[in-house]
Amino acid sequence: MFIFSNTAAMKLYSILFVLAAILKFSDSCLIGDYSLDGFCDPYQQAWQVDTGNGIEQYKELKAVCVLKNKCSPTDPAAFFFAYSADLDKWAFTDIYIQHSKIDNGTATKFAIAATVRFDTKVKEDIVFHESDTYFDSRLTGYQYMLDQAENPPQRFDSWETGSDILDVLERFVDSNHPSICGSMVLIAMRRSPNEVDILRIVEKLRENQITVIIASLATPPSYGLHPETMYDLAAKTNGFCALSPHHVLSASHTAPNVVAPYIVYSLNLKVSGTGTMVLPTILFPDTFTVHLSVAVQSTCKAKSFQSLKFSFRNKELGASGSVEKTREELRYSYEYIRNSFKVSNFLLAEPTFFEFTLDYNYTMEDTIQIRLISERGIGHWFPYQD
Ligand SMILES: *[C@@H]1O[C@H](CO)[C@@H](O)[C@H](O)[C@H]1NC(C)=O
Ligand SMILES: *[C@@H]1O[C@H](CO)[C@@H](O)[C@H](O)[C@H]1NC(C)=O
Numbered sequence: 001m002f003i004f005s006n007t008a009a010m011k012l013y014s015i016l017f018v019l020a021a022i023l024k025f026s027d028s029c030l031i032g033d034y035s036l037d038g039f040c041d042p043y044q045q046a047w048q049v050d051t052g053n054g055i056e057q058y059k060e061l062k063a064v065c066v067l068k069n070k071c072s073p074t075d076p077a078a079f080f081f082a083y084s085a086d087l088d089k090w091a092f093t094d095i096y097i098q099h100s101k102i103d104n105g106t107a108t109k110f111a112i113a114a115t116v117r118f119d120t121k122v123k124e125d126i127v128f129h130e131s132d133t134y135f136d137s138r139l140t141g142y143q144y145m146l147d148q149a150e151n152p153p154q155r156f157d158s159w160e161t162g163s164d165i166l167d168v169l170e171r172f173v174d175s176n177h178p179s180i181c182g183s184m185v186l187i188a189m190r191r192s193p194n195e196v197d198i199l200r201i202v203e204k205l206r207e208n209q210i211t212v213i214i215a216s217l218a219t220p221p222s223y224g225l226h227p228e229t230m231y232d233l234a235a236k237t238n239g240f241c242a243l244s245p246h247h248v249l250s251a252s253h254t255a256p257n258v259v260a261p262y263i264v265y266s267l268n269l270k271v272s273g274t275g276t277m278v279l280p281t282i283l284f285p286d287t288f289t290v291h292l293s294v295a296v297q298s299t300c301k302a303k304s305f306q307s308l309k310f311s312f313r314n315k316e317l318g319a320s321g322s323v324e325k326t327r328e329e330l331r332y333s334y335e336y337i338r339n340s341f342k343v344s345n346f347l348l349a350e351p352t353f354f355e356f357t358l359d360y361n362y363t364m365e366d367t368i369q370i371r372l373i374s375e376r377g378i379g380h381w382f383p384y385q386d
Contacts (some may be wrong), residue, residue: 069181069209069380069381070181070207070208070209071181071182071208071209072182072377072379072380072381073109073182073209073262073377073378073379073380073381074109074377075109075181075182076109076110076111076112076179077109077110077111077179077180077181077182077183077184078110078111078112078113078114078128078177078179078180078183078184079100079110079112079113079114079134079138079183079184079186079258080113080114080115080116080126080172080183080184080185080186081095081096081099081100081113081114081115081116081141081185081186081188082115082116082117082118082165082168082169082172082185082186082187082188082189083095083096083115083116083117083118083145083187083188083189084117084118084119084163084165084187084188084189084190084191085117085118085119085120085153085154085155085156086119086155086156086189086190086191086223087188087189087190087217087248089149091188091217091247091248091249092145092188092248093142093145093146093149094249095186095188095215095248095249095252096115096141096142096145096186096188097142098249098252098253098257099186099215099252099255099257099258100113100138100141100186100257100258101138101257101258101259102134102135102138102258102259104135105135106135108134108258109182109261109377110134110184110258110261111134111137111179112128112129112130112131112134112137112177112179113128113129113134113137113138113140113141114126114127114128114129114141114172114177115127115129115141115144115145116168116172117145117148117153118163118164118165118168119155119156119163119164119165119189119191120153120154120155120156121153121154121155121156122154123164123167124148124153126168126171126172126175127141127144128175128177128179129141129144156191159191159221159222159223159224160194160223160224160225161191161194161223161224162191162192162193162194162195162224162225162226163189163191163192163193163194163223163224164193165187165189165193165230166193166195166198166201166229166233169185169201169204169205169210169212170201170204172185172210173204173205173208173210180208180210181208181209181210182208182209182210183208183210183211184210184211184213184256184258184261185210185211185212185213185239186213186214186215186252186255187212187213187214187215187216187230188215188216188248188252189214189215189216189217189230189248190216190217190223190248191223191224192222192223192224192225192226192227192229192230193224193225193226193229193230194224194225194226195226195229196226196228196229198229198232198233198236201233202233202236202237205236205237206236206237206384209381210237211237211238211239211256211261211263212233212234212237212239213234213239213240213241213242213252213255213256214230214231214233214234214239214240214241214242214255215242215244215248215249215251215252215255216230216241216242216243216244216248216251217243217244217245217247217248217251218243218244218245218299218300218301218336218339219245219246227243227298227299228298228299231295231298231299231367231369234295234369235268235367235369235385236268236384236385236386237384238263238266238371238381238382238384238385240254240255240256240293240295240340240369240371241295241298241339241340241369242254242255242293242295242338242339242340243295243299243300243338243339243340244300244332244338245300245301245332245333245336245337245338246332246338250338251338251340253342254293254295254338254340254341254342255293255340255342256293256371256373259375260291260373260374260375261373262373262374262375262376262377262378263371263372263373263382264282264284264290264349264372264373264374264377264378264382265282265290265356265370265371265372265382266369266370266371266372266382266385267279267280267368267369267370267385268367268368268369268370268385269358269367269368269370270365270366270367271358271360271362271365271366271367271368272304272362272364272365272366273361273362274360274361274362275359275360276357276358276359276360277357277358277360278355278356278357279355279356279357279358279370280356281353281354281355281356282353282354282356282372283351283352283353283354284349284350284351284352284354284378285351285378285379286349286350286351287348287349287350287351288348288349288374288375288376289345289347289348289349289374289375290345290346290347290348290349290372290373290374291342291343291344291345291346291372291373291374292310292323292342292343292346292347292370292371292372292373293340293341293342293369293370293371293373294308294310294323294325294340294341294342294368294369294370294371295339295340295368295369296308296325296330296339296340296341296366296368297337297339297366297367297368298339298366298367299339300332300336300337300338300339301335301336302364302366303363303364304362304363304364304365304366305327305330305337305362305366306326306327306361306362306363307324307325307326307327307360307361308324308325308358308359308360308361308368309322309323309324309325309358309359309360310322310323310356310357310358310370311356311357311358311359312346312347312354312355312356313354313355313356313357314350314352314353314354314355315353315355316352316353317350317352319347319348321346321347323343323346325341329341340369346372347372349374358370
């Protein structure tokens with residue numbers, strides 16, 4: 001293990017799974033199969049490591065570049081459900097039931113459920129439902145929400161009032177509960193925030209590896225001023241933003257959930273016009289099933305998305321596959337589409353390199369959120385993207 005002082009250009013990342021050959025300029029040498037500390041850039045996949053002779057720059061290193069974190073993806077964490085007072089009772093309870101569900105006795109990374117109602121005139125407390133197991137905590141949380149619904153909230157009066165969800169997230173992190181790091185937040189909402197600047201909250205969420213999943217109702221009239229803020233927040237936390245013009249529950253179905261919470265590959269891709277993009281490859285640590293969630297555009301109303309095709313290929317195994325979606329397939333009405341879809345069992349991961357490509361057809365600029373998710377993790381957090 002080597003640690004050396006920071007440079008302006010690169011942050012300290014941990015280089016994991018050094019597999020085989022390192023090509024140093026024209027020579028090649030073997031480091032072996034272990035982890036080391038060094039500077040690397042998770043997007044360029046460029047490397048600076050100290051193998052005992054001072055810092056050396058390598059052209060090629062068969063390794064995975066990850067940030068050193070406060071917690072690992074498998075550490076016990078919270079499932080935090082935040083639901084807006086704008087939604088009716090059955091909308092939010094159904095989402096909670098379906099999204100947080102595990103069978104009694106099933107192993108899970110989640111240790112506790114926490115809940116809060118927001119977008120109320122008087123702010124309500126975030127409650128961690130302390131219990132011996134996540135299974136019991138989740139049931140206690142459900143009963144708590146039913147009891148709370150007996151006591152209807154004071155909703156905001158005006159459609160222009162912004163959602164206070166960003167404040168809720170800040171209070172969640174600042175609670176310093178021992179299960180904060182690595183938690184999954186599911187937000188069921190309708191009203192958008194009035195803020196656009198999310199720099200500070202994103203930094204706090206990233207420090208704690210908190211994944212923000214959003215299920216939002218996007219029917220007119222729109223409440224709050226900046227719907228793109230939530231899409232941006234999901235993008236920056238390797239989360240997911242699912243919008244439905246019809247029913248908030250159907251939005252939540254396309255997102256990662258408690259059963260398969262691990263994000264093993266995550267990209268936010270800015271696209272416009274038509275084209276093909278060759279995406280970063282990934283090396284999976286072993287054999288497991290991988291599901292796919294894709295958000296095709298940042299609102300339900302924009303006319304930008306026409307079609308996309310996401311494909312994978314594995315040369316070593318001779319395996320390949322793809323999914324294609326058109327605007328027509330996501331259409332809800334003349335004006336609106338669902339912004340996302342999910343493909344269960346999209347591919348079977350094997351401990352080899354997978355290549356991905358994206359073909360796209362858009363009439364305007366938009367950002368696509370691509371997430372490969374799984375019931376099990378890959379030993380490290382996938383790097384964030386700005
Ligand atoms: C969950 O399983 C435990 C242990 O088998 C059992 O004691 C408990 O009653 C079960 N809870 C429910 C709600 O079924
Ligand atoms: C893009 O989609 C539009 C609308 O469906 C279609 O007319 C056009 O031919 C497509 N362009 C390409 C290059 O496939």
